[in-house]
């Protein structure tokens with residue numbers, strides 16, 4: 049079979065599960081089997097029997113609803129390729145909004161220290177470290193996720209401190225110029241109703257408790273104590289949390305909501321107004 053025929057055949061097989069993404073997914077899987085990106089001029093290349101069999105096995109996994117990104121073991125964010133395993137959330141393009149806003153603030157304010165909480169694969173913190181050179185800490189409650197983050201930091205030549213922490217629990221009185229977080233924010237019941245592919249991702253990275261706001265409530269209590277003067281917290285939110293999340297912080301902070309490219313609220317930028325918030329932080333969460 050030529051590559052062209054194989055691609056066409058693969059798209060057809062993937063269609064029942066992948067739908068309109070079938071052509072992109074077929075190309076990803078064939079590229080993975082060949083060990084190189086394929087181009088249009090490759091159409092007449094022949095494939096070995098071994099390669100065809102390897103591809104069949106991958107297609108079977110995809111037809112059993114395993115996410116494409118876990119099959120090929122990597123995905124891109126901010127133009128960088130990150131290693132992903134079922135221990136971490138797959139990077140979403142939506143999250144580039146958080147990275148772009150954070151990068152702009154890091155440059156504008158000459159921030160020198162970044163804490164990326166709920167780091168998962170490390171994609172946000174590593175992308176920011178790589179693009180700005182900021183001193184970076186990657187933290188997560190999941191040790192398995194941190195192993196993936198460590199691998200990604202190494203791959204990208206980023207020297208980051210990697211800390212296992214339940215939100216701020218491991219950080220004592222430590223402060224940062226900027227904190228980023230893409231927490232789990234989907235209401236528990238909604239997680240159960242998600243596509244089978246998304247439910248293959250770690251529940252820990254998706255489930256934000258009954259109303260999806262559990263982690264934001266904890267952040268609101270503690271974050272100000274971990275920010276330096278003029279420090280800022282950026283968090284991703286769900287499309288319908290553009291009012292509920294800001295409300296949790298608005299009492300003693302300036303809060304701005306930024307929309308993503310689809311015009312949906314996606315990022316909240318929070319700047320504490322007074323040092324009073326720091327004292328409140330002592331109560332823990």
Ligand code: GLN
Nearest residue numbers: 230231232233234253254
């Ligand atoms: N954006 C992810 C989704 O739509 C959720 C990620 C998260 O909970 N942080 O599935």
